[in-house]
Amino acid sequence: MNSIGIDAGSTAVKLAIYDGKEFDLRIRPTGWSPKETVSKMLEDIENEKYIVTTGYGRMSIANYDKRVTEITCHGKGANYLREQTRTIIDIGGQDSKIIRVNNKGQVIDFLMNDKCAAGTGKFLEMTCHLLEKDIRDLDEFVNSTNPANINAMCAVFAESEIISLLASGERLEDIAAGVIDSIVKRTLSLIGRVGFDEDIFFSGGLSRSKVIRKCFENTLKKKIHTHKHSQFTGAIGAALIGYEVMLKED
Amino acid sequence: MNSLNKIVEKFEDAKRNSVVDLKRKKENGKKIVGTFCAFTPKEIIIAADAIPVSLCGMKNEPISAAEQHLPRNLCPLIKSSYGHAITDTCPYFYFSDLLVGETTCDGKKKMYEYLNNIKEIHVMQLPQTLDRESSLSYWQEEMKLLAEKLEERFNVEITQEKLIDAIRLCNKERLVMQKLFGLGMNQPPLISGYNMLKVIQGIGYQELSDDYLTYLEELIDVLAVNNQKVDNAKRILITGCPLGADTEKVVRIVEQSGGAVVAYENCTGLKAKMELVKESSDPYHALAKKYLNIGCPCISPNKKRFKMIEELIYEYNIDGVIDVILQSCHPYSVETYGLKEFTLKECQTPYISVETDYSSSDLGQLMTRIGAFIEML
Numbered sequence: 001m002n003s004i005g006i007d008a009g010s011t012a013v014k015l016a017i018y019d020g021k022e023f024d025l026r027i028r029p030t031g032w033s034p035k036e037t038v039s040k041m042l043e044d045i046e047n048e049k050y051i052v053t054t055g056y057g058r059m060s061i062a063n064y065d066k067r068v069t070e071i072t073c074h075g076k077g078a079n080y081l082r083e084q085t086r087t088i089i090d091i092g093g094q095d096s097k098i099i100r101v102n103n104k105g106q107v108i109d110f111l112m113n114d115k116c117a118a119g120t121g122k123f124l125e126m127t128c129h130l131l132e133k134d135i136r137d138l139d140e141f142v143n144s145t146n147p148a149n150i151n152a153m154c155a156v157f158a159e160s161e162i163i164s165l166l167a168s169g170e171r172l173e174d175i176a177a178g179v180i181d182s183i184v185k186r187t188l189s190l191i192g193r194v195g196f197d198e199d200i201f202f203s204g205g206l207s208r209s210k211v212i213r214k215c216f217e218n219t220l221k222k223k224i225h226t227h228k229h230s231q232f233t234g235a236i237g238a239a240l241i242g243y244e245v246m247l248k249e250d
Numbered sequence: 251m252n253s254l255n256k257i258v259e260k261f262e263d264a265k266r267n268s269v270v271d272l273k274r275k276k277e278n279g280k281k282i283v284g285t286f287c288a289f290t291p292k293e294i295i296i297a298a299d300a301i302p303v304s305l306c307g308m309k310n311e312p313i314s315a316a317e318q319h320l321p322r323n324l325c326p327l328i329k330s331s332y333g334h335a336i337t338d339t340c341p342y343f344y345f346s347d348l349l350v351g352e353t354t355c356d357g358k359k360k361m362y363e364y365l366n367n368i369k370e371i372h373v374m375q376l377p378q379t380l381d382r383e384s385s386l387s388y389w390q391e392e393m394k395l396l397a398e399k400l401e402e403r404f405n406v407e408i409t410q411e412k413l414i415d416a417i418r419l420c421n422k423e424r425l426v427m428q429k430l431f432g433l434g435m436n437q438p439p440l441i442s443g444y445n446m447l448k449v450i451q452g453i454g455y456q457e458l459s460d461d462y463l464t465y466l467e468e469l470i471d472v473l474a475v476n477n478q479k480v481d482n483a484k485r486i487l488i489t490g491c492p493l494g495a496d497t498e499k500v501v502r503i504v505e506q507s508g509g510a511v512v513a514y515e516n517c518t519g520l521k522a523k524m525e526l527v528k529e530s531s532d533p534y535h536a537l538a539k540k541y542l543n544i545g546c547p548c549i550s551p552n553k554k555r556f557k558m559i560e561e562l563i564y565e566y567n568i569d570g571v572i573d574v575i576l577q578s579c580h581p582y583s584v585e586t587y588g589l590k591e592f593t594l595k596e597c598q599t600p601y602i603s604v605e606t607d608y609s610s611s612d613l614g615q616l617m618t619r620i621g622a623f624i625e626m627l
C-alpha cells in the first residue's frame with residue numbers, strides 16, 4: 001500500500017508517492033481546477049492508497065483520507081530532506097511563511113503572511129510579467145550588484161513604481177534584483193517576529209532560484225540550505241504523515 | 251434533534267423574543283439604556299429603573315454605510331456599531347432612550363462624538379491606569395455623575411437601597427455566568443465552545459430578575475446533563491477582542507480543526523464576570539473598584555488580563571491560547587507581543603494571535619493558521 005501526499009498549491013500541484021522506502025515525485029500546473037488536475041495525476045496509481053492532502057487547494061480535493069495544513073507538512077518534509085533543519089522559510093505563490101521545528105520536524109511556532117502579495121511569489125511573477133521575462137530564467141538575467149530601490153509596501157503600488165522605474169530607463173536586472181530584495185526583506189521581518197534557530201531550510205517554488213537564496217544569505221549573514229526536491233517539501237511531509245497513520249492502523 | 255440542541259435553541263429564541271419583550275416594556279414606560287463596553291456599571295442603570303442593553307456591533311452588514319463617515323482602517327466593532335446607528339437597523343439602538351459610553355480606545359471615543367448627533371450619549375471618563383490612587387476617586391466621581399445624569403433624564407431617584415439591590419442582582423448574574431462557563435472546565439468539556447457562544451448571546455439581551463436568573467440556572471443544569479462530550483479535542487482558551495455573530499467563524503474553525511474552545515477570557519466571556527462587586531454600605535466605591543479592575547488593554551499597564559489568562563490556563567487545563575484580534579484594533583494588537591512572551595515563558599503554553607474582521611473573505615487563511623496551530627499542540 002502506498003501513502004500519497006498531495007500538495008495543491010496555487011500555481012502547481014505536487015504529488016509524493018511513498019512506499020516506505022522511496023518517493024515517486026510528480027508535479028503539474030494547478031490549472032483552473034485543482035480537483036481535476038489531481039484526479040488526472042492519480043489516474044495510473046491503481047493499488048490501494050492512503051491520501052493526505054495539504055496546501056491552498058486541500059479543501060477542494062474530494063478524494064482524501066486526511067487533511068493536514070501545509071505548515072505541519074512542511075515541517076515534516078523539511079525534516080526528511082534535511083534532518084538538521086530548525087527554521088523553514090517557505091515562499092509560495094500566495095503566501096510566505098516561517099516555521100520553526102524541533103528535531104523530529106514537529107512545528108513549535110510559525111508565522112504566515114498571506115494578506116498581501118508583496119513578499120510572495122505572486123509579486124515576483126507580476127514583476128517578471130512587467131519586465132517581459134520568464135520567471136524560470138531569473139537566475140540567468142538577474143546578475144546585478146546594484147538593485148533598484150522599491151519603496152512601496154504593497155504589491156499594487158509597487159507595480160506602478162516598477163513602471164516608472166522602467167520609464168526612467170532603469171536596467172531590467174536592477175529592477176528585478178530590487179524586487180527580490182524587497183521580498184527577502186519582507187520575509188525577514190516575519191523571521192524577526194518568530195525568531196529563528198540555526199540551520200535554515202528554504203522551501204517552496206522560489207527556493208530553486210540561486211539569486212533569491214544568495215539574497216537571503218547576504219541579508220541574514222547565515223547559510224541557507226535547500227534541496228533539489230525542496231519544491232516537494234509539503235507533499236513529502238504529507239506522504240510521511242500518511243505513512244505513519246497507515247502503520248498505526250495496521 | 252437531540253435535547254441539547256433544543257436547549258441551545260431556547261437561548262437563541264430568547265434573543266429573538268427579547269426584542270418583542272423590550273418593546274412591550276418600553277410601551278409600559280420602562281427606560282432603555284444602550285451600552286458598548288464591559289466598563290459600563292450596569293448596576294446604576296438598573297437602579298434607575300432602566301434596562302441596559304449592549305449595542306456592540308457584531309455584524310458586517312452596516313460597515314459599508316459606516317465607512318461613509320469613518321475611516322476604512324478602523325476596528326470593525328466600532329464601524330458596525332456606528333453603522334447600525336446611522337442605518338437604523340438595530341432595534342436595541344432604536345429603543346434606547348440614552349446611550350452610555352466610556353473613554354476606552356481612541357476609535358470608540360471619537361466615534362461617540364458622531365453618535366451623539368443621532369442619539370444622546372453620556373460618555374464616562376475612564377481613568378487609564380490603576381497605578382494612581384486618584385484613579386479610583388476619579389472613577390467613583392464618574393459613577394456618581396452617571397447616576398445624576400440618569401436621575402435627571404428619567405426623573406427618578408437612585409436610592410441607596412435600589413443600588414444595593416442592583417448590585418446583589420448583578421452579582422447573582424455573574425455567579426450564574428460563572429456556572430455556565432464552568433461547563434468548559436470539565437474534561438472533556440460539557441458543551442462545545444460554539445454552543446456556549448450561542449448561549450451567551452441569548453442571555454445578553456434579557457432584563458435581569460431573580461426569576462430569570464433562577465430559570466437560567468435550571469437551564470444550565472439541564473445543559474450539564476445533556477452534554478455533548480467533545481472527546482480528545484485540544485483545549486483552547488480564546489482571548490482578545492469581543493466575539494459574536496460574524497466572528498463566530500473563529501470558534502467554528504477551531505472546533506472543525508480538532509480543538510474545543512473551553513474558555514473565553516474576552517469581554518464576551520469571563521473578563522468582567524469573575525470579580526463580584528462588594529456588597530457594602532458604600533456602593534459607589536465598591537462599583538468604582540470593580541469597574542476599574544477589568545483586564546482590558548485600554549488600561550495601561552494591563553497586568554490584570556495576563557494574570558487572568560494565567561489562572562484560566564491552569565483552571566481549565568488549556569493546551570493552547572488563541573488571541574483573536576479585530577483588524578485595526580491597536581490596544582489588543584500591540585499587546586500580542588507581550589502576551590505571547592508571557593504565555594510561552596511564564597505559562598509554558600503555546601499561543602497564536604489571529605487577525606480577522608467581520609467579512610468571510612479570510613476563512614481559508616483562518617483555517618490554515620488555526621489548523622496548523624492545533625496540529626502543533
Ligand code: SF4
Binds near residue numbers: 548
Ligand atoms: S475590550 Fe475593553 S474597550 Fe472593548 S468592550 Fe471590552 S472592556 Fe470595553
Ligand code: SF4
Binds near residue numbers: 548
Ligand atoms: S476591539 Fe479594539 S479597537 Fe475595537 S472597540 Fe475594542 S478596543 Fe477598540
